[in-house]
Amino acid sequence: MAKVRKRKLPSGLIRWQAGYIDGAGERRFKMFEKKSDAEAWLVEVRHDMVRGLHTPGSISPTMKEAAALWIKRCKEKGLEPSTVKGYEEHVKLHIVPLIGAKKASEMTVPAINAYADQLRAAGTSAEMIKKVVGSVGSIFKELRRRGLSSTAPTAGVDLDLPDREDPRPDIPTKVELQAIIAGAVDRWRPVMLVAIFCGLRASELRGLSWLNVDFAAKQLSLTQRADASHRIGNLKSKAAYRTIPCPPIVMNALREWKLKCPKGDLNLVFPNGVGKVESHSNMLERGLHPILVAKGITEAAPVLDADGKPTLKNGEPVMAEVPKYGLHTLRHACASLWIENGHNPKQIQRLMGHSSIKVTFDIYGHLFADAEADQRAAETLQNRLLGS
Structure with a gap:
């Protein structure tokens, strides 16, 4: 039975004690300054208990504790170190400072929206707010798995964040792609050709094995990738296991490269000089970026200091030409x-x-647009309304 009782504390203060019996038969209590607050809380508790969504605050972990359980689970699942590091930064920089002391049972949908407002007020970007709230959602997924929560307070939350940035990715022009191909020589020519004509992720390029190259069928079968720690492992998702057709220019470049390719135990197509996994930074700094600079495919960007802040001269940021693409x-x-x-x-x-x-x-929805078809549709609407 749920009741609200008036209680006089040893200090002389008057408080209202809300009490109820949870699903396990345990009596639970919570104190309020106002009777109306205690009664309103009991209404919510009874509603959640009927739906099987109530977790008593006394057994509910704090968000800091819940986050630690989630990070532990991420490591146990064998997620990439770089992925876990990103999650740990979310916890350290954005979750613990603002809501770390709160009980998970307190994190309702309104509380999540209030948390997003706090992040916005702190100057956090809209994109980062989405990522951090996504991490909070993953924390609650782990709590539900452990039986420590029955709710998913981030599900369906409308963060109402500004969305003014152009979502379309930066794509090299055909002229720029032709220049990159022309400027790619020696070991970097097959790398650039596979990247341009087969669309592999950088990790897939670095983990590509000669066993994945079918010269007879003229295709690549992707089955592995190399992570940020240079370890060969599974692809990003089930959908990433795929077969990609290759044009003749790619197959010919790979045939020629196989004769010169450094040999190693991993049998990689694009290894470093001793047959091991090539680093992502080397593919950029020794491969793509010198080609872009040599072909004049650059853009102006501020020079950053050791702390990652723009270097200033006479109050203005110092600019330099840098490679335009990654x-x-x-x-x-x-x-x-x-x-x-x-x-x-x-x-x-x-x-x-x-x-x-x-x-x-x-990512690519705008590229499927058919301007001519859209114009024909506009003309058809005019004709139907006004006649030809």
Whole structure:
């Protein structure tokens, strides 16, 4: 039975004690300054108990404790160290300072929205707020797995964040792609050709094995990748296991490269000089970036100091020409070429190894637009309303 009783504390203060019996038969209590607050809380408790969503505050962990359980689970699942490090930064910088002391049972949908408002007030970017709230959602998923929570307070939350940035990825032009291909020589030529014509992620390029190259069928079968720690492992998702057709220029470059490729136990297509996993930074600093600089494919960017802040001169940031693109832009270029060639969204999803069609449309939806068809539709609407 749930009741609210008036209590006089040893200090002489008057408080209202709300009490109820939980699903395990244990009596639980909570004190309030106002009777109305105690009664309102009991209404919520009874409602949650009927739906099986109530976790007593006394057994509910704090968000700091819950986050520690989640990070532990991430490590046990064997997530990449870089992924776990990113999650740990979310916890250290954005979760513990603001809501670490709160009980998980206190984190309702309104509380999540209030938390997002706190992050926004602290100057956190909209993109980071989405990521951090996503991490909070993952924390509650782990709590539900352990029986420490029955709720998912981030599910369906509308963060109402500004969305003013252009979502379209930066894609090299055909002229720039031609210049990159022309400037790629020696060991970097097959790397750039596979990146441009096959759309592999950087980790997939670094982990590509000669066993994945089928010269007879003219295709690549992706089965592994190299992580940030240079370890060979599984691909990003089930959808990433895929087969990609290769044009003749790619196959010919790979045939020639196989004769010179450094040998190693891993049998990699693009290893370093001793046959081990090549680093992502080397692929950029020794591969793509020198090509971009040599071909004049650069852009102005502020020079940063050791702390990552812009270097100033006479109050103005010092600017320098830097390479315009990274390896991932070549993946975007490949997708754009496939779309221009008439591939439909499901084909692009499969070839790019996206986990869902939503990912494909979020990144490349604008490329499927048909301006001529849109114009014909506009003219048809006019004719139907006003006549030809």
